Amino acid sequence: MTHDEEEKLYGLMAEFDTPEALVQAAERCRKEGYKKMDGFSPFPVHGLPEALGLPRNKVPLVTLCMAILGALGGFFLQYWVNVIDYPLNVGGRPYNSWPAFIPVTYECTILFASFGAVFGMFTMNGLPKPYHPVFNVERFALMTNDRFFICIEAGDSLFELTRTRRLLESLKPHGVYEVPS
Amino acid sequence: MKEEASLLAQVREKLQGLKGPQFWKSLDELADNEEFRTYLKEEYPYGAAEFDKPVDRRDFLKLMGASLLLSGLAGCKPQPLEKIVPYVKAVEDIVPGKPLFYATSYLFNGSAIGLLVESHLGRPTKVEGNPEHPESLGATNLFAQASVLSLYDPDRSKAVLNAGRVSTWSRFVTQLAEDLESQKAAQGTGVRVLSGPLTSPTLLAQAKEFLALYPKAKWVEYDPVFRDYERAGSELAFGEVVDPVYSFDKADIVVSLDADFLFSLPGSICYAKQFISRRSLPGDGMNRLYALESTPTLTGAAADHVMRSSASDVLRFAAALAGKTGVTIPSDNTPLTPKETEWLNAVAKDLNANRGKCLVVAGRDQTPAVHALAHAMNKALGNAGTTVKYISPVEERASRHIQALKELSAELASGKVELLITLDVNPVYNAPADLEFEKHYLKAPRRVHYGLFVDETALMAHWHVPGTHYLEHFSDARAFDGTASMVQPLIKPLYAGKSPHEFASALLGKKDESGEDIVINYWKKIWGESDFTTKWRRALHAGFVQGTVSAPKNVSAKSGFNPQEIAYPAAAQGLELIIRPDPSVWDGSFANNSWLQELPKFLTTLTWDNAAIISPKLAEKEGLKQDDVVELKAGAGVVEASIYVLPGQPDESVTVHLGYGRTAGGELAKDRGFNAYRLRTSKEPSFLSGLRLRKTGKTNRLASTQNHHSMENRDLIRKGTLEEYSKDPEFAVVEHHTPYKGDPSMYPQYPYEGYAWGMVINLNACIGCNACVVACQSENNVPTVGKKEVLNSREMHWIRIDRYFSGDLDNPEKDHQPVLCMHCEKAPCEPVCPVGATTHSDEGLNEMTYNRCVGTKYCSNNCPYKVRRFNFFEYADKNVETLKMQRNPDVTVRARGVMEKCTFCVQRINSARIEAKKADRRIKDGDVVTACQSACPTQAIVFGDINDPESAVAKLKKLPLNYGLLTELNTVPRVSYLAKVKNPNPELVPNTGVPSHGH
């Protein structure tokens, strides 16, 4: 096949029946030195991230930052309202009756942290994503049912159609498919 | 002239269709008469021109439209054109937002109460007492307070009626003239005038003039709450009729023979003040009150010792007591029980030990003999001239009302009466049943009615003439001590009514004499022309005529009575019926006043209804409980009444109140409770034996505002005896649950520099007379909610008077406690409001921001005193135009869905602040007087700056009796109470079990 055909290729995809096979495949490909690859499974498969050599994810960090932001913001709102912007004598309580401000501060913390976790996760996952090449593979529709896929992207420095195909086939997949971009 | 007639025809047609009286103000207006033209000129100088030409149908319709609109502008009525004189400042011009005060007088039960009436831009809005008037001394009673609402009553009669169809004054006068003309020849043999007690000098003069004109005519006086027995009694004792005037402030020992002198006598406001002045601050010289009662009253509640008795037996007690105090009396074959005798001995001993410094008072509803005995005792004890003096009767003719009415109805029955004129009385409703007045009334071929309302009598009359409210006309009247008091109008008649004097002058055949001139001419006769204007102005300015107090008469009661004079009643068998005027609608004349209808009647806290009041024992015996409907059969009549069980009621008697069961006279008046007049007989109008009571099985829920009568061992009202007090002055401060010593708060104190408003309520002074409640209502635009809502405990009063019973269930101690917002420094209501609608001012006021309130009701839930009130519906009437005129412009009218409560009359604080700022000084003690405080006859309520050690309130708060309500909650209330100290006779304490403090 010609060079520009390769250009239109997103990558090569192999289909497996079990998560175990998928993990082994991932480990093998990693040993071969492939970097730009990804696994696909109907449910989170244990060991797969390690096998693919994924870096630590940042979701916890984002959540922590949002939590701190929420706590500070929550308390400051109450402090500013009661002490600076519009101080009122409420039942002889001091303007800054901080013990009474704790619950709202607490709730703000949790609210912001949750936003951090959820929206952080979606953004870092690049979701929502209306289009993605992997869906071009017919059988990929079965993934959510009970299929497991690995996909080596054409962008990988080591990617070379025939050699990569040979590698994937050597893993006794259910099948290997080209993923048009 | 012809045109007008044709127009009137049209008007009648139109008006037949028109429901809702507030849509048109008066026929004169529509009939395009002189008054309306001038009115228009004043209101619409330009538009007036069109109305000068005769009216055709089209214009008439325009006019209807206009009057619909104008009715809304009723508030813009101009100041009266007559010269009236402001009490404090000259009225060159009215400063908007600055109320003016005018002195006038309110006629209640035939006696004048001096008032200062607050007027906002020509709208009288609030009534205050006139400090210089002898029957007011600056205070008022609940009727005077509520009278301002009657002025704006939308149900007031608005047009002259002829056979129920709208007519005009001029037509009436013509008709009347004809009728009287026909009587001239017979010297008025067939003419009868029926009016209330003639205590107005001017009206009396007119009456005399009338009788001179028609010698054979009769002018009858009738007041359903009459003083016949009193008069018969004084005749029996003195041989002539005199009015007693008491000086309770001079009496160390007071004995009440079924007399409710603290509330229902003419002069009670002043009497209450005198009496309380001797016990408000306990100590030496504290007076002692023994009360003999046939039904619980405020006087009994204030007494140190109460003895219950059937009304008929009061005579026995009186005689026995008289015997022990040096009056010779016929012997009684049914002697008193040992307990009663023991009680009497103690009383007699006390009286004899305090000769010249004691007082025996007989009740209006007691028989002549009892009155005579009271007079005799006061003479024997040397009280005459010291604690009681006698004056010639305030009601000059001192007629016997019942007797007179009896004769009148007999004459009616026999058809002697050809023209009956009822002047401001309602006999068809309130005549004793056995006279069958209703039936005989119709026998008079010509019946004329004059009054504020189209009442039962008006409906049966040929002619009805709308009267004027006392705030709309000039008049005069005598106070209980004879003082001639002035009545001056604060507003032009709202509904083209005629003043009693104008009406009377019509009787005299004088055409269109102005009420003012009539009164002026009378006083001109008294004072003479010279320097009249000054005297007149001075009188109006002061509200009464200086030095018209009747001089004491030198009379002496006889010192003994023979069996003819004092006939002991046969030992009472069966139940006794007690008939009394209602504590809030009185004889029924206030039945259309929503403030009074919803005012919790003292002791029962009933609203919107009257009831058959029985004792717990009787209830048990008859198997009755509250709300059961029973059939009462007595004297001439039968009624169905709901039961109210009241501890302290004598076991063998049933008390009913007059004033209910109205069938006309306003939307609120109609069809409430039962008509007790149906049980009244002319022979025994006040009490009668042989009452039969039958269960009907029906029930009717009574709306009482307080359904729990015990204090549940809580330190709410703290009281003790003078003995305990002298032993341990701080007995009241002892807390049951001692709060954590030291500051129980984790927060720092909020500093209150400058003014710190606070209040002390002296429970020794409070007699529970309800004047403060109505005063607050009229000052603060507090709405009424109606029976249905009261049943669900949604009444809106900002100040309420809690009433608790303690001790013996059959004859309990009755204590009152006014409760209003405590303005707690650590208010529990404030921190729980999510929107900050209730907050504290830096002067310590607990303030509601109505327009911020969203109505969570959390504040009310968290208020331990439950003084917060919630607008569950749109309670404030925003549709009836006239009611809007009554509202105090300085106080917000609250909307639906918001919380409200006492503000310590913040509007008054602020107006005082403005005055102080203008004079560049601090607000002085006494500059701010809250509405409740100013209405209180006994000065139980004291308000002021507690940061100022010299203020009266600060001084009171230093007294050992001073205690706070629920202070263990650390709410730090700004309102505190002075514990109640009673002065029981040490020899009697055991049997009347005055409980020790707290419990």
Added chain:
Amino acid sequence: MATKHIKKSQKETDESILGGDHTYGSVNEKISSIVLTKEFKPVWLFGFAVALTLFLVLQISVGRLFTHYIGIWGINVPVGWGFDIINFVWWIGIGHAGTLISAILLLFKQQWRTSINRFAEAMTLFAVACAALFPILHLGRPEKFYWLFPYPSTFGVWPQFRSPLEWDVFAVSTYATVSALFWYVGLVPDLAALRDRTKHQGLKVLYGVLCLGWRGSARHWFRYETAYLLLAGLGTPLVLSVHSIIGLDFATSIVPGWHATIFPPYFVAGAIFAGFAMVITLAVPLRKIYHLEDFITMKHLDNMAKVMLATGMLVGYGYAMEAFMAFYSGNNYEIAMMKNRLIGHFAPFYWALIVCNLLAPQILWSKKARGNLVILYIVAMFVNVGMWLERYIIIVTSLARDFIPSSWHDYAPTIWDWGIFLGTFGLFFTLFFLFIRFVPMISVFEMQELVHKKKHGH
């Protein structure tokens, strides 16, 4: 040793919480088919009709409320809160089981949660929706409810943050938001499954949009699992805080019967108690109608029964402490309040509550009873009623008899109080019926995970 034991029990659990012989596919098939089928079960239609009718009752009652104002209810002074706040607390409480099952049990790695967490969470959402109505409806001026939120208003004033009601605003809105997120995040992979499964083009697009283009990438799963776990970690303290704050509405006041430090914890226990009762109430019919016995096994019901028993005992302890402290305090008002409940005016309600919440659950000590659906269902019903009575006792009896006897007055609900109460059931079940028909009521991917675990026993 300990670990081995855990492994063992873990194994058992796997057996007993997933019946039948299921594969990844069969699970997906079974669950998705309920959603993707065209036919409507008559049972469903009937139930939905009933629910809609009740929902209509709610709309009428609320309409009446807005046109005739809050006076149409039975509340008064002193009893300023009645059915409105009772229902509020009751519904919020019910919600708590959902969050508990999905969050706390997840943290404790309780496999059995998997097949019930989805509809438990849905239940939470709908219960909170019902509850959230009342804080608005109970206002004298409901049209001004937004004044409770901190926004720069033209008044220049702000909410009053010392008020527990203001805390409620934050607690409830946070709770609603986080529960919704949690539910949706869990739903995303299943929506993807539906997308891939449905033949209908329109639905494909719809589900495709809703699942945000999920493609099961390892990277995604990696972050997804962390985020899900974090949410659980956040949801746990949240669910505890929410009912604690509701408890503070009462505890921070001074009303005898409200002013008790035990309220926050015992409100939380009560919430979980009530919640599990409701889960059982819903789960028992569901598994029958949709033949989910394999997924919602007796083991689940057994566990839930145990939780109910445990929390029930906690609540009982709460009652005991409340009574004890009242007398121990020596406080006149507290004692009077407690006497009112034990032997006084309100005794019937109080003892009914004790029977429902304390006695009825005791039968669950017996394994047989826990295994008997009828008994279990009846007990659950008792608890539902009992927990409502508890709120009635707390709110009404305390207010009706507080400090000053002169102001004591009783409370009687009107037809409109009942209308709104019943109406909220309409709202709840309308939403719930829609949910079970149009959303996978059991988490597909988590069940597949379970199948995987079952296969390999780890």
